[in-house]
Amino acid sequence: MRILVVEDEDKTVAFLAKGLCEAGYDVEAAADGEAGLRLARNQRFDLLIIDIMLPKKDGWQVLAALRREGVRTPVLFLTARDSVRDRVKGLELGADDYLVKPFAFPELLARLRSLLRRSPAQRDEHLRIEDLDVDTRHHRAVRAGMPLNLTPKEFRLLAHLVRSAGQVVSRAEIAEHVWDIDFKTDTNVVDVVVRRLRAKVDDPFEKKLVHTIRGIGYVLKAS
Ligand code: CA
Numbered sequence: 001m002r003i004l005v006v007e008d009e010d011k012t013v014a015f016l017a018k019g020l021c022e023a024g025y026d027v028e029a030a031a032d033g034e035a036g037l038r039l040a041r042n043q044r045f046d047l048l049i050i051d052i053m054l055p056k057k058d059g060w061q062v063l064a065a066l067r068r069e070g071v072r073t074p075v076l077f078l079t080a081r082d083s084v085r086d087r088v089k090g091l092e093l094g095a096d097d098y099l100v101k102p103f104a105f106p107e108l109l110a111r112l113r114s115l116l117r118r119s120p121a122q123r124d125e126h127l128r129i130e131d132l133d134v135d136t137r138h139h140r141a142v143r144a145g146m147p148l149n150l151t152p153k154e155f156r157l158l159a160h161l162v163r164s165a166g167q168v169v170s171r172a173e174i175a176e177h178v179w180d181i182d183f184k185t186d187t188n189v190v191d192v193v194v195r196r197l198r199a200k201v202d203d204p205f206e207k208k209l210v211h212t213i214r215g216i217g218y219v220l221k222a223s
Contacts, residue, residue: 001116002026002044006036006062007051007078012101016049019105033057040066041163044125045073047112050095052079052086060093067094069165070128074115076108127162130222132201132209134162143201153178154197161210161220170217194218 003025007013017027028043030036032055040048040062048066052059063075074096079086087098096118097111127134131144136159141148150158157178161169171190178193194210202208211219 001046004045005029168219
């Protein structure tokens with residue numbers, strides 16, 4: 001079980017990392033919201049523990065971005081403030097639980113165990129954006145209820161674009177992710193695969209998801 005802790009207070013991180021490791025979990029930590037978001041996007045975790053007050057992006061922004069992109073990993077929020085408004089805001093954004101600092105470690109452990117028990121299905125990774133649903137575990141993609149018949153390469157490209165939804169992905173990055181090689185010369189190959197992917201993901205539908213950023217690469221986004 002892998003847990004990501006996004007928290008800028010060294011003391012809390014050390015306390016959590018020590019306790020969680022002793023309880024048998026693998027722990028990764030990020031000290032600000034942007035780093036946390038990056039890790040949560042690019043690696044698979046079973047649970048995210050996110051502090052609300054963070055540098056660069058606060059916990060709410062991190063959670064909102066992840067849920068928008070279809071990342072459904074359970075989230076336990078940490079906060080120094082106990083206010084009903086904060087609690088409601090967190091839950092509305094899709095947090096699964098909420099813990100007010102300072103807390104006792106056994107309480108945290110009990111809460112996270114209950115979250116992990118509740119969510120075995122969420123370990124199947126479903127990435128969603130608009131009416132597109134990408135199931136990375138079974139390598140299936142569905143748009144508006146219609147299964148998309150993608151080649152493995154097209155599927156990897158789509159999954160990468162969906163994971164990076166809202167961010168521009170360069171041709172070189174696509175080449176690295178889809179072919180596992182580092183080439184900066186012939187990126188025409190990338191354009192060809194993107195064109196084929198678009199023919200399946202976008203052409204039959206009114207709303208386009210894959211957008212070209214001229215001279216740079218591509219971005220997958222809702223509008
Ligand atoms: Ca903090």
